[in-house]
Amino acid sequence: MNKRKSVKKKWISMFSLLALISMLLISLAACSSGGTEDEAFSIDNTIIETYLYLPESFGMTHVTDPIHQTIVHEGRIYVCYVIESAENSAPPTIVVKSMLPDGTQISQTKIPLSFDHVDVAALRITDEGNLALILTGIDWTEQGRDSTMLYLEYSPQGVEVMRRELTDLGNMSQIGQAIFTDDGDMLLLASAGSVSHIYLLDNQFSLRGQIELNFGQQMSRLQDGRVVVSSDSDLREVDFSAGGWGETHPLLVTDIRGLYPARDGDLFDLYINDGTILFGYTIATGEKTPILNWLEARVGFGFRSHLNFLDDGRLSLLLSHGDFATEHWRTEHVILTRTPRAELPEYTVITLGVERVGDGTGLRERVAAFNREHRDYQIQLVEYWDGSWETDD
16 A cells, blocks of 8 residues: 655746745645656556665765775675875875675775876676776876776785786777676776767777767666667667677666666666666666655765665665865765555655756755655655756747
8 A cells, every 4th residue: 555645736946945845835735646657668656656765874984085886796895986185195095895785894905006096987806806997097297188097906905916008999088987797808988078989898808899979878787798878769789799789779768877787587677767766677678667766765866876786685875975064075875675665654745846956956965854854744856857958049
């Protein structure tokens, strides 16, 4: 039984959150219930209407820098971040910490490097238990920016096992994303300005192909290991053996914030996050299935958020927030557990409609904080932006 009461009112412009909440509460009785429907593909709301993901937070005071990569391996969560000194007064250090989902049994590996700046694009645990990283090292010279793209492998004790400079990436200056296959092959999404390519390297670092693509596209593995690339209207498979594109599959998401491979045995091939809803995606039919609403789960998902799926079905979410007052980062670790709605006490849902949220407003975070602090009322944030940038003359 779904115990939520739903009320809805569309607001044309965005005021402060407290003012909106007050006005919505005053007009609560006069509002009528309603819903939204995605007309492009069929939507199955059974999961999101039956279950709610409840958060449990764990302190992460030992992570004080923005996170670059996270993975789950053999029941442990690995968190990779980079410690950089102010004004490059000391070389950066990569830190890889592993822990159990409840934040205990923490171990760490420190990897000092000699660059001015480092950006880690991928992290993998090898069959031997080593840490494999793909990264871009950047030095600032009198001539400008000098980039070096590397594959590095270290033992858990921080001993270098392998270092390989990736020299087949043309004039690319930054690896934005990288994926390892089960065989240790690599797909590198690298860019120089507005030009982007996917480079296909086998596990011997030989170039097997390259694909040009539009700026802003993302890669992900599917449950069966295939790799797809997203655009606003479709998913395109990468055919590694042919060194180019494979099949194309339908997709319509106006704002993709993350793609995540499904686990073995899941109902879906892929998970898609648009910043408000996490969907399960079935590639054969193009069907999107809403799994959870981030604000209803009482967390604000942003660009500095890292999502992983645990083997027991729970979700691990690491949130990095910049504290501009102290100029430090703070990290929150949230475990989300799927709970039947029928077991929850009754509460009223207030739908807050805005044209476009925007990432600099802090609105998602304030709504999430309100939802964590209140049980009788929960805010549902709905964005009515259609993805276009047209303006009235």
